[in-house]
Amino acid sequence: MIDSKEASAALADIDDIVQRVKQSQLYELASLAAVWWGALVFVGNLVTWLWPVYAVYAWGAVDVLGVGGMVGIRLLNPPLRPHGAAFDVRLVLVFVLFFAFGYLCTNVVGHFGPRQLGAFWPLYFMLFYTLAGLWFGYAFVAIGLGIAALTLFGFFYIGEAFPLWMAFVNGGGLILGGLWMRRI
Secondary structure, three states: OOOHHHHHHHHHHHHHHHHHHHHHHHHHHHHHHHHHHHHHHHHHHHHHHHOHHHHHHHHHHHHHHHHHHHHHHHHOOHHHOHHHOOOOHHHHHHHHHHHHHHHHHHHHHOOOOHHHHHHHHHHHHHHHHHHHHHHHOHHHHHHHHHHHHHHHHHHHHOOOOHHHHHHHHHHHHHHHHHHHHHHO
16 A cells, blocks of 8 residues: 555656656657758748749748648647547648738738848747747757847848758758757
8 A cells, every 4th residue: 555645756757757748749749840841941942042033932832831731740640639639720720820920011011022031931930939939848949049040140141142041040950950859
């Protein structure tokens, strides 16, 4: 028999293990998402640098493929679906609202040029990445702040090669961050 003190300690250990498993599952999903988006963003920035006239089409494809991939990643990971739900429309709505607000800021309130767009979207994404880190773990904060700082450095100090810089900073940074999350 165990006394109430030992039972309480055992329950605390179980709760700690449950929390670690939940964080591990979250980091698994986040790492898949970061690598997916990182690869797409890398290609989008390369297209912007090599063939600027096709940038608008490249970024439209990046956004559609990115959101589609996120929905697919979510559907293919049963432990991450609440109560066995097959599809949660809120995930799509989050992206619709996210992109709608970004579009409102960049094309309605402000009229951003290509360079400003190239800095705004990574900074906007990294804001939410960093905010998520306040709840979900320091890896998100480190990745978000690191990419944001390098984006700002590139915006102010990298000339014509800014899209190439962003391919490696944003795309490569997300890929490296996603792989790093797998090791945490």
